[in-house]
């Protein structure tokens with residue numbers, strides 16, 4: 001049995017299809033509780049990883065545990081504590097949302113009273129007696145989430161659950177996932193869209209080309225950017241001279257200047273403004289900024305888009 005500290009722990013996962021490694025030594029650690037984003041560009045191996053964790057595919061090499069149990073060896077002991085959506089689940093379009101879940105509850109030996117409880121958790125009670133076929137895509141996906149909750153799982157694994165949804169549907173799924181985590185469950189959600197993960201995740205693993213390239217809490221990721229001040233003035237050449245002689249590091253950036261301090265600390269925008277004003281250089285734009293998370297993500301995953309960049 002593996003460590004109970006992590007909801008999911010994988011080390012050195014390799015998955016080869018033919019001669020090609022789609023997972024190339026991937027490691028993954030999902031803390032217990034909260035939402036953990038598995039973020040990576042299309043084709044980086046997110047679905048393959050999730051399929052391995054759920055016993056739907058077998059790793060060529062490596063080791064994984066779910067809630068402290070080896071997979072696939074001990075999956076039968078733990079799968080009852082896990083709910084997952086990997087492919088779109090099938091529901092009967094002519095039956096209501098509630099009837100679909102009733103059938104499912106009976107088939108997996110859960111009491112029918114669970115149906116209303118899970119409909120409540122995904123805010124579908126008001127629409128419980130409408131036919132599934134009339135549901136919006138967001139509602140269909142929330143019913144799928146409700147179905148995974150029937151067994152009261154501790155760990156939920158959702159593979160790109162907002163794919164194909166409109167902004168309203170995306171918002172519904174996001175708040176549903178947040179609510180599940182706030183109620184004490186662990187949610188592992190994959191996405192290729194940074195903003196999706198950024199808005200709900202407490203921690204995140206970034207993967208590219210079948211490998212982990214970064215992991216940590218969302219706060220750590222957000223803090224990881226380099227703090228700088230961006231300035232736009234009419235005379236960039238003189239402004240750069242003035243600011244350099246005042247001790248800052250200055251680079252040109254997007255029709256402006258990017259100012260960082262030499263000791264890595266956040267430059268004070270008021271001091272920058274004062275130095276420029278004293279030299280009669282009045283900024284048209286001045287703002288404190290950080291490297292955005294998007295830049296960090298693009299840099300970490302950049303080489304995945306190179307021609308011939310696929311792992312051999």
Ligand SMILES: Nc1ncnc2c1ncn2[C@@H]1O[C@H](COP(=O)(O)OP(=O)(O)OP(=O)(O)O)[C@@H](O)[C@H]1O
Pocket residue numbers: 017022040041042043044045046047048049191192
């Ligand atoms: N059964 C299979 N046989 C051969 N190649 C496969 C198979 N399943 C996945 N692949 C390949 O493995 C790579 C990783 O696929 P995977 O679906 O895991 O990526 P992903 O990160 O989930 O991508 P997406 O965001 O597009 O869903 C892709 O290049 C895919 O074509």
